[in-house]
Amino acid sequence: MSSPSSLSLSRRLIGVYLMFGFACLLLVIAGALALAFRGQFPNLVPYVLVAPIVILVAGAFALRRTVHLHAAIESQLSELAFQPTAATQILERVRDANPIGAGWNTLIEQLASRNALQSLESRLEEKLGHETGQAGLELLDALPEGIAFTDANGAITFANRAMMRLIGCDPDSSVTGTMFLEQLMSQSQADVEETWERLESATRSVVAELQLGAATADGVLRVARHAIKASSSTEEGYLWSVRDVTQQKLADEMRNQFVFTATHELRTPLANIKAYAETLAQNDDIDVERQHEFYNILTSEATRLGRFVDELLDISQMESGSVSLRKHETNIERLVEEVSKHVMPEARRKKIDFELRLPPKMPKLNVDKDKVTASLVNLLGNAIKYTPDEGKVRFEVVVNEHDVEFHIEDTGYGISEEELPKLFQKFFRSDDARIREVSGSGLGLAFTQDVARLHGGKVTVLSELNKGSRFVMTLPVPPKSE
């Protein structure tokens, strides 16, 4: 600014104006003085001297006002010429309402908003550019879902650790260049033709489920393929994501089985209730004895329905962990007495040889009496139910140092080796026709095991088909306080 060359255009304009004005003034004064010497118009001399000076000064002020705005803009522009990169610091709004000022201000605003956008863009670029690098790969490796990129031919360009595990490769080895679908399909023992074709032939994004074996429990993968369009930074290819949905599928199957079994178990007593109630309602002339029989059946079917609903509720509460045990100090004698009271009528009806063995001295247990009683009734009830008439059932209590064992042994139908592992599953019922003939919800053993588990105990089983079974429920004995 201080250098002569940088003297602003407006200032120079004022300078030129003033010089021209002084020149004119001098000329006028010179003319006036010449006329005064000749003695013409002597009175005019003072006016001739003063008036042009006044006009000149007023003009200079007016001119200064006019060029003031332009001077501000001009000084900013000339400064910008020296520091072209510092536009945002140098350029500033002017305080003037004329069109040029307003135009200048608009220009500045536009420039500012463009700058803001640009800086955001560059920040984003910096961020994203970073993530596709090392951090991006780490992120992909940390995902539980299998992710792989392949080129347009299906050769792997990248596979994350989860994907390596899913396609049966060591996560630290390299699979780059191998064909992805071949790797994936080699994992399955099932017939994959159809799935393969579906995944390979689709032109757009596609999702397919891949069975790893004949049964759902062998594994199910959900495979999704998305096409990646070619851009400046990526080549054309595919993004594959593979998720293990076995647990989800198993849960679905179990839920369906549950609904099927539960509705069947609910419908059987319901159908009986409807049939008996309508028979009673539509026939006034049934003899009294038969009527009583029908009413008793109605009551017992309603009880059965209620019990099933209770069992269902118990099981679901225990499994969701929302049940609390009401533990009290419990006498084993009382427990055994109560259990026997429940099962003896049926044992007598079937002429079962029922043997009860108790040790002379039994400790007290700290248990939820109702639940343990119900569990033992389940075990003993099963023993009686699934033992042919005139068979043998033995109920024995064995006291150890830290626990008490309840042995329930029968000479019944027994359980086959294949069915033994499924025995404690909810709703599981043996396919054995002799067992199917007896009604049961398939919930008793699941309940019993849950009760034992909640008490810190367990239920074990030994069984041989057509020979009999032995169930042992173990409950811990609380340490003596004295």
Next chain:
Amino acid sequence: MGFGFQEAGPIFCTTLDRDPRRPGEREVLMETNAKRILLAEDNRVMGDVMRFNLERCKYDVTWVTNGKAALELLKEQEFDILLTDYQMPGLNGQELCAGFKELDRDRKIPIVMISARGLELDVDRLREDLEIVQVLYKPFSPRTLVELVQMLLAPATA
């Protein structure tokens, strides 16, 4: 006593002057040309009430609790209608019907399959393959059962 009877009157048979459970009298009924029903139902409670309602209508009901026994009876004796539950231990209703078809009797008898809804029976296929004429879903009203049997046995009666 009065109004319930009125409602039941047109469909249900009036009081039988016999105890349906007394076997001696059933022999008499058989001789008097009562229609013979074979009922295969594994649920004892349900079977009992079905037999009760059918016997009140003077049908001669033979009730077995499994498919195998039903098939044995079908081999040995003549029946006018077969009512069978779908879910039974051993031989289920469908297998029973298939076994019966294999006997290839000259005289065709109507078959009613009783099933719990939700088993997703392919009714059309059952009709085509096994000559089942009706499927009755549980829970059903005993009146529906009796009406159905009456309808299926009507042409011969008339």
